Amino acid sequence: METPTAQTLVLEVPDWPGHLPGQHVDLRLTAPDGYQAARSYSIAGPVVDGPGGPRIEVTVQRVHDGEVSPYLIDVFGAGEPVEVRGPLGGWFIWRPEETAPVQLVAGGSGVVPLMAMIRARRAVGSKALFRLIYSVRTPADVIYADELRRRGRDDFGLDIAYVYTREAPEGWRGEPHRIGLADVNTNGWPPDLEPLTYVCGPTAFVETVADLLVGLGHPSRRVKTERFGPTG
Amino acid sequence: MGIVSPGFQGRPRTQEPALPPGQYLTEDFPVLSAGPTPRVSLDTWEFVISAENGSEHRWSWQELMALPQETPMVDIHCVTRWSKLGTNWQGVSVDTLLDGVDTGAHFALAHSYGGYTTNLPLDDLRGGQAWVVHTFDGAPLPAEHGGPARLLVPHLYFWKSAKWVRGLRLKTMDEPGFWETAGYHDYGDPWREQRYQGD
Numbered sequence: 089m090e091t092p093t094a095q096t097l098v099l100e101v102p103d104w105p106g107h108l109p110g111q112h113v114d115l116r117l118t119a120p121d122g123y124q125a126a127r128s129y130s131i132a133g134p135v136v137d138g139p140g141g142p143r144i145e146v147t148v149q150r151v152h153d154g155e156v157s158p159y160l161i162d163v164f165g166a167g168e169p170v171e172v173r174g175p176l177g178g179w180f181i182w183r184p185e186e187t188a189p190v191q192l193v194a195g196g197s198g199v200v201p202l203m204a205m206i207r208a209r210r211a212v213g214s215k216a217l218f219r220l221i222y223s224v225r226t227p228a229d230v231i232y233a234d235e236l237r238r239r240g241r242d243d244f245g246l247d248i249a250y251v252y253t254r255e256a257p258e259g260w261r262g263e264p265h266r267i268g269l270a271d272v273n274t275n276g277w278p279p280d281l282e283p284l285t286y287v288c289g290p291t292a293f294v295e296t297v298a299d300l301l302v303g304l305g306h307p308s309r310r311v312k313t314e315r316f317g318p319t320g
Numbered sequence: 321m322g323i324v325s326p327g328f329q330g331r332p333r334t335q336e337p338a339l340p341p342g343q344y345l346t347e348d349f350p351v352l353s354a355g356p357t358p359r360v361s362l363d364t365w366e367f368v369i370s371a372e373n374g375s376e377h378r379w380s381w382q383e384l385m386a387l388p389q390e391t392p393m394v395d396i397h398c399v400t401r402w403s404k405l406g407t408n409w410q411g412v413s414v415d416t417l418l419d420g421v422d423t424g425a426h427f428a429l430a431h432s433y434g435g436y437t438t439n440l441p442l443d444d445l446r447g448g449q450a451w452v453v454h455t456f457d458g459a460p461l462p463a464e465h466g467g468p469a470r471l472l473v474p475h476l477y478f479w480k481s482a483k484w485v486r487g488l489r490l491k492t493m494d495e496p497g498f499w500e501t502a503g504y505h506d507y508g509d510p511w512r513e514q515r516y517q518g519d
Contacts, residue, residue: 117330118322118323118325118328119325119330123330124330124342125331126342128400159325159327163327164327165326169323170325171322176516177503178501179354179502291351291464298355298356301356302356308355308356308358308434309355311356312355313353313356315350315351315353
């Protein structure tokens, strides 16, 4: 369990061909009568070698009234099979050979593909400078909270800033607020450094942040976005 | 049939019959784009069809609005698995725009403000199957959904319905567009579930 509403699943996938940070998989479930439902989930980190073959991780955020996510979190058990298709998506990816500074802007569970980039950066020993701006409702909603705390301290060249929209931790300076120009301007990279930007979160969040970035002078072609709606 | 997932029931099976395989119904209108939303002024907006022989046909916003308008009511299917039924649009049939364009091309590359591209066989843009639309549910099409104008090709996955469309390049050879280069299917028929390359 990452938070009360998000859980990481480790999937053993024989013949996994490898993937790039930011890519996703489709998971497909089949009911006894043959009915099927599939959803896309971001891969959360580099492939791991397990005793039974390559393993990938996905983090599933519970969608209220969702068809698939409550099943994956509440019912799906260790050792049970699930159909995995992937890796998918060739645009919202960070290539570890890139040297440009990177700014990552996450809204809620939009942090998952960005965490994959942060983990891959360290795994390959990249020296690209990374900044993560992570917007959450409350401190309890921070996915990967312990690991982010540790990486913020140990991963040289990684800066992490939080925006709290409903409730800030004790001792936090400022009031809870939705992400705004000052957050992006203060905690991101200036356009002069020609950073690569990845924004992932709910549609309204991504629209807001992408508009702010363009307003600050970042060229659209350097801003990659991934939006999700209520997709269960 | 795939591997049965123990304990998985799924939604009640009383759903609409009109959904392509692997799709589910939504009442909202989700947004999927690869980058920031371009903001395009109507004063400078134009739509250009360039034929393979180099000739160009241009329409300003006023000229587009002066063409015969149609009001398609269609079902739309996004590759991210949502479908929306009975959506209401207003715009100009691509047949109307291609009228008077002398071409022997078999393919089109739709291109957009902001740099997006997507490729389609030209036959899929003809015969009352495709429009350049500017109105959704009776109101100007919002920018995040592709306004001022987007392509509407509802019989293919919705990424083929290029948002912020700026023109069509007619081609004798097929040239993959943005998502098609990033691993998505070249044609994208939802009823054959052509989501990714190899489907």
